[in-house]
Amino acid sequence: MRKKCKTCIYRGYPNGCDFILVTGERRGCPASECTRYVKGRKIRLPDRVIERNGER
Numbered sequence: 575m576r577k578k579c580k581t582c583i584y585r586g587y588p589n590g591c592d593f594i595l596v597t598g599e600r601r602g603c604p605a606s607e608c609t610r611y612v613k614g615r616k617i618r619l620p621d622r623v624i625e626r627n628g629e630r
Contacts, residue, residue, distance in 0.1 A: 576605060583614040595619055 579585055586592040593601045593610055596617050603609050 576608065578608070578611050578613075579605065581613050582608075583612045583617050584610065585616050592617070592619065 579589075579591065582591075584591055584593040584596055586595075591601065591605055591608075593599075596619065601608065601610050
């Protein structure tokens with residue numbers, strides 16, 4: 575995980591990227607060379623998205 579990933583609004587649990595879940599689009603770049611970084615608080619996903627992915 576890149577250092578910037580820890581402060582990105584798209585950061586996932588435990589060490590992933592939820593960009594595709596939040597925006598519905600692919601990131602289009604590897605995590606090591608991410609161009610979609612936005613600093614801020616993590617965007618909370620609706621419970622229905624989390625349940626669909628088997629995390630709950």
